[in-house]
Amino acid sequence: xxxxxxxxxxxxxxxxxxxxxxxxxxxxxxxxxxxxxxxxxxxxxxxxxxxxxxxxxxxxxxxxxxxxxxxxxxxxxxxxxxxxxxxxxxxxxxxxxxxxxxxxxxxxxxxxxxxxxxxxxxxxxxxxxxxxxxxxxxxxxxxxxxxxxxxxxxxxxxxxxxxxxxxxxxxxxxxxxxxxxxxxxxxxxxxxxxxxxxxxxxxxxxxxxxxxxxxxxxxxxxxxxxxxxxxxxxxxxxxx
Numbered sequence: 001x002x003x004x005x006x007x008x009x010x011x012x013x014x015x016x017x018x019x020x021x022x023x024x025x026x027x028x029x030x031x032x033x034x035x036x037x038x039x040x041x042x043x044x045x046x047x048x049x050x051x052x053x054x055x056x057x058x059x060x061x062x063x064x065x066x067x068x069x070x071x072x073x074x075x076x077x078x079x080x081x082x083x084x085x086x087x088x089x090x091x092x093x094x095x096x097x098x099x100x101x102x103x104x105x106x107x108x109x110x111x112x113x114x115x116x117x118x119x120x121x122x123x124x125x126x127x128x129x130x131x132x133x134x135x136x137x138x139x140x141x142x143x144x145x146x147x148x149x150x151x152x153x154x155x156x157x158x159x160x161x162x163x164x165x166x167x168x169x170x171x172x173x174x175x176x177x178x179x180x181x182x183x184x185x186x187x188x189x190x191x192x193x194x195x196x197x198x199x200x201x202x203x204x205x206x207x208x209x210x211x212x213x214x215x216x217x218x219x220x221x222x223x224x225x226x227x228x229x230x231x232x233x234x235x236x237x238x239x240x
C-alpha cells in the first residue's frame with residue numbers, strides 16, 4: 001500500500017502517534033447529545049415536571065433538542081436502567097410509577113445503607129465538613145420554595161456522607177433518591193414533613209459535632225425510616 005493510500009484511510013496522523021486508527025474527538029466540545037437529553041429528562045422526572053405514566057415520544061423529544069432519535073434512545077435506555085422510566089407495549093417509554101411495596105423496600109434499603117455510611121463518615125469529619133453541613137441544615141429550615149427542598153436535603157446529607165470516602169455507596173444512594181424524589185417532594189409539600197426533617201437534621205448534626213458515630217448512625221436510620229413511613233401513609237391516602 002502506498003503512503004498516499006494510507007493517508008486516505010487514517011482519520012489522523014500526528015508526530016509520535018504512528019498509524020493508529022482512531023476517531024479523533026475534540027473533548028473540549030463537552031457533553032454528548034445523549035448526556036444532555038438524559039440530564040434534562042432525569043431532572044424533569046425527579047422534580048415531578050413529568051408525571052407518572054406520561055408518555056415520552058422519541059420523535060417529539062428529538063425535535064425539542066434539535067437532534068436525531070439515536071441520542072434520545074440512548075438517554076431513555078439509561079433512564080430505564082435506573083428505574084425512572086419503563087417501556088410499555090403499544091405506548092413505548094413512559095415515566096415509571098412505584099408501588100407502595102417498592103417504596104417501602106427502597107426506604108428500608110436506604111436506612112440500612114445510609115446509617116452505615118454515616119457511621120463510617122463521622123470519624124473522618126473535619127471542621128470544613130461540619131461547617132458546610134451546618135449551613136445546609138440552616139438553609140433547609142429556611143427554604144420557602146418546595147421545589148428546592150429535595151436538593152437542599154440532599155446537600156445536607158451528602159455533605160456528611162462524603163467524609164465516609166465511599167463514592168460507590170453514594171452512587172447507590174443517589175440512584176435510590178432519584179427514584180423516590182418526586183414522591184418525597186409531594187409529601188414534604190403537603191404534610192408537616194419539612195419541620196420534622198428539620199428537627200431530625202439538627203439532631204444528626206449535633207451527634208456529628210460530638211463525634212458520636214453510633215448515635216449519628218442510629219439517628220440517620222430512624223430519620224430515613226420515619227420519612228418512608230410518612231410517605232407511605234401520604235400515598236395510601238392519595239391513592240385511595
